[in-house]
Amino acid sequence: MLKFFSLPAVLAAISGAAMAVQGTLNSQLTQKTSLLSSTLIVHIIGSLIALLAVLAWKVPMFGHKWLQIPWYLYLGGALSVGIVALVAITISRIGVCNATTAIILGQVGLAVIIDHFGLFGVQRISWNPWQLLGLALFVGGAKLLFK
Template sequence: MLKLLSIPAVLAALSGAAMALQGTLNSQLSQKSSLLSSTLIVHILGSIIALGAVVIWKVPLSSHKWNQIPWYLYLGGVLSVAIIALVAVSISKIGVCNATTAIILGQVGMAVLIDHFGLFGVQKISWNPWQLLGLLLFAGGAKLLFR
């Protein structure tokens, strides 16, 4: 129970809340403009904020050995564009609750696989029968949330 109330868990929950809000805002923005143009604008604004943070906190970008980092670790940028677009579309079609429920189910399912196989260099944490039962119960709960 302590892990659930730990600072990292609370921060993760806040991140989830921000993601639901972000998806809603992006969906509304894309309906008032277009999916691709709103995705571009959102990423430009995010890049400006990130650049501002790098400048304010004086993060030394040149001290990193960017060319020695595995290429696939840069795919987060590609996935970010896909996620913004897919979330905006799904929320506009099935609503915030249904889309967020499906998103979380997809996240947890992928997280179990990443942990179990230790993908992308993360610590390998094998699943156990309780986690699989939890995932099944979570999927059942998700089904109850779908309207």
């Protein structure tokens, strides 16, 4: 139970709340512009902020062996573009609650699989019957949230 209230768990919950706000803002921006242009602008702004943070905290960029890192670890940037676009589309069509519920359901479902098999180099954490029950209850709860 202590893990549930730990600092990493609280920070993750804050991140989730920020994602709901981000998705809403991106959806509204898309409605006022277009899907691809809003996705591009959002990523340009995010890249500039990341660059400023790297410069402000003097994070070394050239000491890493970038070419020795497995290629698939760079796919997060491509996934980010797809995520921003899909969230912007779905929120405007099914609402913030329904879209966020579906997003979290997809995240948790795949997260259990990633942990269980230790995919992408993460520590392998086998699922147990309680997790599977929790996932089933989560699916049931998600069904109740959908309007």
